[in-house]
Amino acid sequence: MDKNSLSPYLDTTLESLALPVDCTYPVYKGKVRDIVDLGKNMVITTSDRISAFDRVLSTIPCKGQVLNELSLFWFEQTNDIIGNHILKKISPRTVAGRKCSVLPIEVVVRGYLTGSAWRDYQQGKAISGIVLPPNLKSNHKFDTPLFTPSTKEEKGKHDLPISSDEIINQGIVKKALLEKIESTALKLFQRGTEIAARNGLILVDTKYEFGLLGDDLYLVDEVHTPDSSRYWYADTYAALYEKGEKQRELDKEYLRQWLIGQDFMGDGNAPEIPDDIRLEVALRYITAYETITGQTFVPSKVNAAEELKLVTSAMEAYK
Ligand SMILES: Nc1ncnc2c1ncn2[C@@H]1O[C@H](COP(=O)(O)OP(=O)(O)O)[C@@H](O)[C@H]1O
Ligand SMILES: [Mg+2]
Structure with missing residues (x-):
């Protein structure tokens, strides 16, 4: 993967699920995840939103999929230590899970x-x-x-x-x-x-x-x-x-450092993040996925409208 091959995904990045206003279930929006609360279970979609210094600042192409699939990898690698909330993978960005306290x-x-x-x-x-x-x-x-x-x-x-x-x-x-x-x-x-x-x-x-x-x-x-x-x-x-030098990092530090370079540390107006930086951050998330899992990352072809359809049918199946 390089920035060029990622740039088409700038247009399909999922800011948020367009759930209908008359959705009968409570919907919760965290900084990163959109969650439909079905009572016993939940449908959790990891959006492409990115937060830094506790503020949502932009979207990063493929980030939702990276986070969701990486979490699924780790849930599987650790389920002999402790059970987890996952019921089923619904799409590259979405899972059905047990609602816990x-x-x-x-x-x-x-x-x-x-x-x-x-x-x-x-x-x-x-x-x-x-x-x-x-x-x-x-x-x-x-x-x-x-x-x-x-x-x-x-x-x-x-x-x-x-x-x-x-x-x-x-x-x-x-x-x-x-x-x-x-x-x-x-x-x-x-x-x-x-x-x-x-x-x-x-x-x-x-x-x-x-x-x-x-x-x-x-x-x-x-x-x-x-x-x-x-x-x-x-x-x-x-x-x-x-x-006594800085370590080579594979996490959100790159964006934090860029923001600090723009004089932003969480207070006041956030700078607009240029596409080039968004792509650089996306590459780092994808590199993290590939390095940790040892698998090649395949960007999802599921667009926002299709995501909503999958979420809607999961709501039926897991209500
Ligand atoms: N299985 C679960 N049952 C209930 N709540 C959950 C479950 N898994 C995650 N959550 C909650 O859903 C939210 C996830 O959305 P996220 O965007 O990460 O939120 P935050 O802005 O709090 O980080 C968190 O508040 C988390 O505590
Ligand atoms: Mg969170």
């Missing part, structure tokens, strides 16, 4: 000291209640990955780190359940790390969402995608770490 914490696991954890560490703060030793360098590899949950804040606000004790003491999640979540998240991260390593990547950190169905814990939402995770190239890690 999503737990109100972002389950973050970190293998390396980077991103917001590094910024907090530099300011002398603990990381979700975990006090780290002094004099660590940026991008330091932890001996064992850290469980560093954060709160789930409302739209527009940034999630905040929270310690396991605070989660329990504030009655957000009970102790036994939180212990199960922690051990499951660490197993998932271990699996993710192993599979990424086969393909020359480091799974640096990630965010999981868990939900309950009765007493059963399920993995929901998305898993190990470039939207929810950081990936670095393994072969250059050590040399760059030694030199």
Whole structure:
């Protein structure tokens, strides 16, 4: 894939599902996903919308398909560790899933000291209640990955780190359940790390969402995608770490850096993202898909009208 062969998809990018206004089911629009709530089940379409600094800024050709198919890959690779919400793949961008009661914490696991954890560490703060030793360098590899949950804040606000004790003491999640979540998240991260390593990547950190169905814990939402995770190239890690340089990334960092270069960090008017940058970002998502799965990415031919038809018949089948 190159930018030229991707440019036709600039025109077919899915901003949103055009669901009829008289749709009898509640429809929820997240930053990235359009969700039809059928009661017991849901139809989830991953759009091509991209958010950065918690703001939706543009669409990226093929992104919805990359995220959906990459999550499906990872759900399959991890279903011996924990069950997940997937019922069926409806289209390259859409799945039918079980509706769960999503737990109100972002389950973050970190293998390396980077991103917001590094910024907090530099300011002398603990990381979700975990006090780290002094004099660590940026991008330091932890001996064992850290469980560093954060709160789930409302739209527009940034999630905040929270310690396991605070989660329990504030009655957000009970102790036994939180212990199960922690051990499951660490197993998932271990699996993710192993599979990424086969393909020359480091799974640096990630965010999981868990939900309950009765007493059963399920993995929901998305898993190990470039939207929810950081990936670095393994072969250059050590040399760059030694030199104290930036790692080679395969995630959303490219767009974040471009935005920062335009003086945008989430507040005020967002710059318009030129097509050339959108294509560059698309290529990176596709490269992530291909590197992680070892499979060639085939862009979907399902257009927005056909997507809506598939969603509508899935609504009948899974209501
Ligand atoms: N199986 C599920 N049951 C209920 N809610 C879910 C399930 N899977 C994902 N969700 C929720 O659907 C939303 C996904 O849409 P997304 O665009 O990613 O939202 P956000 O802007 O919150 O990231 C999230 O709020 C997520 O918690
Ligand atoms: Mg999300």
